[in-house]
Amino acid sequence: xxxxxxxxxxxxxxxxxxxxxxxxxxxxxxxxxxxxxxxxxxxxxxxxxxxxxxxxxxxxxxxxxxxxxxxxxxxxxxxxxxxxxxxxxxxxxxxxxxxxxxxxxxxxxxxxxxxxxxxxxxxxxxxxxxxxxxxxxxxxxxxxxxxxxxxxxxxxxxxxxxxxxxxxxxxxxxxxxxxxxxxxxxxxxxxxxxxxxxxxxxxxxxxxxxxxxxxxxxxxxxxxxxxxxxxxxxxxxxxxxxxxxxxxxxxxxxxxxxxxxxxxxxxxxxxxxxxxxxxxxxxxxxxxxxxxxxxxxxxxxxxxxxxxxxxxxxxxxxxxxxxxxxxxxxxxxxxxxxxxxxxxxxxxxxxxxxxxxxxxxxxxxxxxxxxxxxxxxxxxxxxxxx
Ligand code: NAD
Ligand code: MG
Numbered sequence: 001x002x003x004x005x006x007x008x009x010x011x012x013x014x015x016x017x018x019x020x021x022x023x024x025x026x027x028x029x030x031x032x033x034x035x036x037x038x039x040x041x042x043x044x045x046x047x048x049x050x051x052x053x054x055x056x057x058x059x060x061x062x063x064x065x066x067x068x069x070x071x072x073x074x075x076x077x078x079x080x081x082x083x084x085x086x087x088x089x090x091x092x093x094x095x096x097x098x099x100x101x102x103x104x105x106x107x108x109x110x111x112x113x114x115x116x117x118x119x120x121x122x123x124x125x126x127x128x129x130x131x132x133x134x135x136x137x138x139x140x141x142x143x144x145x146x147x148x149x150x151x152x153x154x155x156x157x158x159x160x161x162x163x164x165x166x167x168x169x170x171x172x173x174x175x176x177x178x179x180x181x182x183x184x185x186x187x188x189x190x191x192x193x194x195x196x197x198x199x200x201x202x203x204x205x206x207x208x209x210x211x212x213x214x215x216x217x218x219x220x221x222x223x224x225x226x227x228x229x230x231x232x233x234x235x236x237x238x239x240x241x242x243x244x245x246x247x248x249x250x251x252x253x254x255x256x257x258x259x260x261x262x263x264x265x266x267x268x269x270x271x272x273x274x275x276x277x278x279x280x281x282x283x284x285x286x287x288x289x290x291x292x293x294x295x296x297x298x299x300x301x302x303x304x305x306x307x308x309x310x311x312x313x314x315x316x317x318x319x320x321x322x323x324x325x326x327x328x329x330x331x332x333x334x335x336x337x338x339x340x341x342x343x344x345x346x347x348x349x350x351x352x353x354x355x356x357x358x359x360x361x362x363x364x365x366x367x368x369x370x371x372x373x374x375x376x377x378x379x380x381x382x383x384x385x386x
Contacts, residue, residue: 002093003028004028004095005091006033007083007098008099009042013263013267018049020268020271030051032091033051036056046072053074053076055077057078058078062076087109090115091115093115095270099123101124103121107121114141122217122218128320131364150226152246152256152266153247153257166249168233169234173198177192189340211344213307215304216308219233242292243257260284262281265279307351310351311351317355318351321372324369324370328376329342329347354375
């Protein structure tokens, strides 16, 4: 029996993880389940999976959670400190599946207890960069990538050495607006942006896929997880999302990982690692699919990958600024306050007006994140829609 905590249990990745856990219920002891503010859903999951503790980030919802779980013997708590305390309870595996930099402090707490962390929360690694990788090394933790591309690369690297890698290629579906021209992009609505052609995901990452910022964040994520040098990391558009990424070696061999576009595949690879487990996912039917297509990225229409690459090259606090600005701009777009193509524009504007010193600690990263948010908020409020 192994123990697991799921940070962000009520989200899309959280649900996929719990779906797999439910299929081998007897093999897992659930320690903590956390959510932002949805007390009802968290209580429902807690009754099913019987964690030691259920935690909400939103302290105002604690009375409701307490009522819902009264008499179950499941501990309840809420607020930022409670989230961090729950994440720091020793477990064999933590699934870090909170969205955004809000997941950084709990993810760091999980790393500091020295266990294995399945990382879906890419924004945490993008923002903290070396602060997180240094903590992983210091505490002897293991980071397993949940993000499908990074999980693919991780699998393609197994048994090989990074020093033998010529190139790592991240595949991108291109999102729902892959074929749209600039005029059409300017009219894109939140409803259209969250309808991803291949994946069923949370709203924020769906918008990131539509702007291609998701691939930009993933480039930075890959830069930290697989340090082969930025010049060896590339992006290719592959609309079918069947090849999840590739590693090319110096001898000319390219290894790829293929699979259905179902997050339960990479999540299962982390749950069972270094072994394998069964999943209920539809197997690939390549004959039915017929062909796999690839095309270059278009940074004219989708400037986000260029901004992310520049941020990765600059290093220091710049990726944290990029991420925070993007989170605020995406939220403003989802609320209908700014147009779709303004998301990348506000990110670029924030990067040009705010250049803090490189963070040396978690507190520094959180301060940069906070200040960047205020800058971008100021920009979106002073020049709405535009
Ligand atoms: P989601 O919006 O569906 O779920 C987010 C989870 O985080 C929820 O449980 C929510 O309650 C919690 N949360 C949100 N804000 C919070 C806050 N301020 N404090 C504490 N908890 C908070 O998101 P998702 O699609 O499951 O994505 C989660 C993470 O995984 C993201 O970083 C995303 O980029 C990454 N990811 C997701 C997918 C996918 O298929 N959904 C694929 C790859 C990577
Ligand atoms: Mg991904």
